[in-house]
Amino acid sequence: MTEYLENKASLIEWIAAGEKPKEQWRIGTEHEKFGYSPDDFTPLPYEGPNGIKAMLEGLIDKGWQGKYEGETLIALTRPKDQGGGSVTLEPGGQLELSGAPLVNIHQTCAEVGTHLKEVLQLADSLGQAYMGIGYAPDWSVADMPKMPKGRYDIMTDYMPTRGLRGLEMMYLTATVQVNLDFSSEADMVQKMQIALALQPIATALFANSPFINGQSTGHVSERSLVWLDTDAQRTGNLPFVFDNFGYERYVDYALDVPMYFVIRDGHFIDATGLSFKDFLDGNLSVLPGEKPTGEDWENHLTTLFPEARLKRFIEMRGADSGPQDTFCALPAFWVGLLYDEATQKKALDMISDWSSEERHAMRINAARQGLKAEFRDGSLLDVARRAIDLSREGLIARGAVDYKGADETQYLKPLEAVIEQGCSPAETLATQLSTEWQGDITAVYKALTY
Template sequence: MARDTTDFRPIEGMDELVDYLAAGNKPRDKWRIGTEHEKFPFYVDGNAPVPYGGDRGIRALLEGMQKTLGWDPIIDAGRIIGLVEPTGQGAISLEPGGQFELSGAPLETIHQTCREGNAHLAQLREIAEPLGIRFLGLGGSPKWTLAETPRMPKSRYDIMTAYMPKVGTKGLDMMYRTCTIQVNLDFESEADMRRKMQVSLKLQPLSTALFANSPFTNGRPNGMQSWRGDIWRDTDNQRSGLLEFCFSPEFGFADYVEWALDVPMYFVIRDEQYRDMTHITFRQFMNGAARNEIPQGMPTMGDWANHLSTLFPDVRLKRFLEMRGADGGPWRRICALPAFWVGLLYDPATLDAAEELTRNWTYAEVLAMRDAVPEEGIAAPFRNATLREIGREVLALSRQGLVNRGRKNREGVDESGFINTLDEVIARGTTSAEEMLNAYNTRWGGSIEPAFLEYAY
């Protein structure tokens, strides 16, 4: 989320919380594609991290982008921490370690998504190059220790930084040293949401494997193909992971609300100040636990929207579905991730086929696959096959779904070519992470410094 919400309507009861999610239902012709991608800024001189302040820091980058784009600044405690397009069609935000994120506009086609990404990176280069800054397209920070990683001045991140070590061993790495590509997709009804949630939860480990792109930490191999995927195994398991209740044939909006109510909160915003609320759940908040603790001590709809944005399951439900399994990566991956999911979920015949393929996959099987992927990538086992075989079948479905959509560019080319980069992973039998490790052990001469050349934007 680029900007935390302030909606002061008081919550009267559970039905409003369910209705908030159900308000995301959209007719098929209104379905859109919202792509988010993060990248690590670094100084070309020495491949060093970029701090917030200074003449060549993140603040200067944001101020330069503001002048170029004419977008509105997002201010936190007097500091610029992001930008938002004036009509809400996209935003630029900072992750805790300075990872630079574009939250794209809701678009109709992958062609538009790719053009948006191209334009963003071109604008960013124009501002960043005079500052000596470039951007790294990996899923995990390959060189800098946690102590060396800058911290961005966002109030919510101060609260999260203090809380994370209490609930897991890898939360600070998640915050400060990972990057992702995500896509946000629509649904037309509760039943449609259920189908898409269940298919995408079951296939999220495959997405992690196909996009595995974080094999280095602290300047050396970390034993993983997706270090980012491993980090999510112990970040904060109350609010993240694979949600077993979503596998139920009766799963619906109310079930997600019931789960969300019992997850500890991060914060509320009162009088433009972030208040630490990590000691209570949202249900306790609704029952008056903060009545005497903070101004206006009962929850609002804005509090609910913000709380939903601080939950981190593999697929997150808001008024749309967020696919959260993929590592960050080079430019082609920014287009491939939304193409992969749109092909599977937005074409009715393909969604039917994907649902049939995964229908009898159990929670325990998918969890085991999720646990195997960070180390094994597409070689991870599933039943009597590997994810490479599963991936070949799923990519064929996704490609057919994109062909069926028939969304063509000015040259008459449909969207199916955007997943070519994933077909290459299956054809090679090696992930991007394995390719990097091969380079590290051969032509890179045991150094990760070449990654800053070969995987830079």
């Protein structure tokens, strides 16, 4: 029997139902990657012998189950007893693994490795290649195939009305993120505050998108900069989270953001610009008399794009996609900071006196200058070093070891290398393009291909 949400209190209760005791906390890692033809470095179409659909069909043969809109194959899922998780398509064909909720980073890393092995075996036979980068090196929105998903049709029409770079966000960017649990409203508040304050540090550490149209931009994360001009109502670092925040305040924020769509019988109904408040009152013009379900509310929450997003868990959204080891490093970074009580308190203390203006400037400067951006009497490199030290403490305290007896701190090694180098990965890519690669943008594809 369908359960309908009757009032704002029921929306709050829906989010609060995500609370879990610490022993049930899990780690869900997601990563996106661009597929391309290695013959001419063009993005993959949906149809055709070397298309994205062929990849999905190949993964079905490996045990995944197809998910369809009508008769169109749009995603894959896997039963929990076979590992769980899903494979989905972003608007321009970016292939995304949404990993299963796992206990530790060792399992996350194994999951990532298995997935990439499956994908790359198929890619070789299909004439495909996949690379990790935050913003497509030399493609334009016009170059990109459009995946046959109703949600994306609606967003493609609506995005240009809300900002200048929304279509770039949809079609030209790729990210890696981790989803983490909370035990109570107070714990959620602390985690959201740390997540939003330190998201620019993740942006700088993982910055891997310095190119547009085959040229260096002078910035380290073009993906992050795109979000600054996408849709101000549903993006940003949410200053209100640092002032009397709780479930109700986030619900108020979500209710103030216009809707995109409602799904009924597998079909997307355009609800762009309409109010979820009206839906809650049974007055949504496209579904008169109907009240929302929990699935409707969850779908609406997925159309909010802040740097850290609250649902029944918290999503960390600040990092560019990149090399395979970064898919383990990102969850390790955040788990170390947020899954040990003592370390979480230290992280909260570290960011406690940062002003809203400082946090906002840090977000912009991290995307432009990376770790070299100034902050107070030092730089983001100094903050990043402290954050990684705290993360290491947290991972040691967790004591989760692999079969060799090694703990989760091993997955911080890529970030420690970045700190030692003193600059974001994007700066190295930009330097290589102008020197050893002599301006040949195809060398970027080759360097970042899995």
